[in-house]
């Protein structure tokens with residue numbers, strides 16, 4: 001699956017159980033990316049930020065040999081429980097050299113601090129002609145949610161984070177090309193995402209570590225304020241919450 005599930009572990013911790021309950025859409029909506037990867041029997045595929053291995057397993061079911069990497073011990077444990085070759089590794093410090101036909105990454109690359117280090121490691125990991133197929137948060141991703149966090153958290157004495165890496169297609173293309181990748185396609189894809197456990201579940205799953213920096217008595221108040229700020233734009237008349245996700249989707253090749 002990929003969801004960095006921890007490759008940004010410096011700033012966010014993950015629980016495989018909580019993730020599966022609050023964010024099943026991550027692997028579910030990432031599954032079509034496997035068609036773009038088109039893994040074949042006999043190929044060797046690296047799943048970068050494999051999380052609990054839901055998508056890695058689907059790649060393996062197509063006959064490819066897979067290796068999943070993730071920086072979250074809990075996620076690696078969950079992936080290994082599926083019988084996968086899953087390794088604890090920071091995606092900014094990949095240790096592979098010319099051994100994969102494809103690198104796959106879903107919902108991970110927005111967490112990384114050093115995008116160039118990740119791209120360099122992927123380029124090194126690929127064989128000549130190998131492909132890099134990925135999707136992650138792109139420019140304007142979760143814009144409403146980010147604004148609400150920035151509006152509320154400082155009033156409780158917490159700096160809203162500089163946030164994550166949501167590049168434009170032009171910016172990410174230039175990073176890929178600077179490291180000799182040929183970019184076959186790259187585009188922003190708006191993908192409004194229904195949240196099975198509402199904005200409360202999303203905040204617990206993806207901003208829980210940040211909210212935990214607040215004293216307990218302020219934590220719930222801050223969460224409620226964020227939710228109420230977002231309700232008019234992200235919650236419909238039936239109470240269904242939808243996150244304002246925008247994906248950056250791309251395919252690149254090592255010449």
Ligand code: BEZ
Pocket residue numbers: 107110136137141142164206245
């Ligand atoms: C994303 O997949 O775009 C995302 C997930 C959690 C927090 C921020 C962004």
